[in-house]
Amino acid sequence: MEAERYKGYSIWGHAILQQEDILQLERYAASGTITRNNTFIEASGVLGHFDTEDEAQQAGLSWARAWIDNHGE
Known part of the structure; x- marks a missing residue:
């Protein structure tokens, strides 16, 4: 999980991790979560599947930034 502050x-x-079989390559499902002042604001659901943990985390952060830009104060 990767965390950061964005516009408050x-x-x-x-x-x-989405590995169904030990012989399968690891894949990661991405999602994002937004809170403000320790209050839940929004969560994304699955945004897609990625080859690396970092790519999935970055997709979740990108979604959260875009959501805030479109819905935030």
Whole structure:
């Protein structure tokens, strides 16, 4: 999980391991979460699947920034 502050919000990018079989390559599902003053604001659901944990986390953070830019104060 990668976290940062953005325009007064706390945002997180999540990477959820999606390996169904030990012989399969690891893939990560991405999602994002937004809070403000320790209050839940929004969560994304699955944004897509990525080859690396970092790519998935960055996708979640990007989603959160875009959501704030479109819905924030």
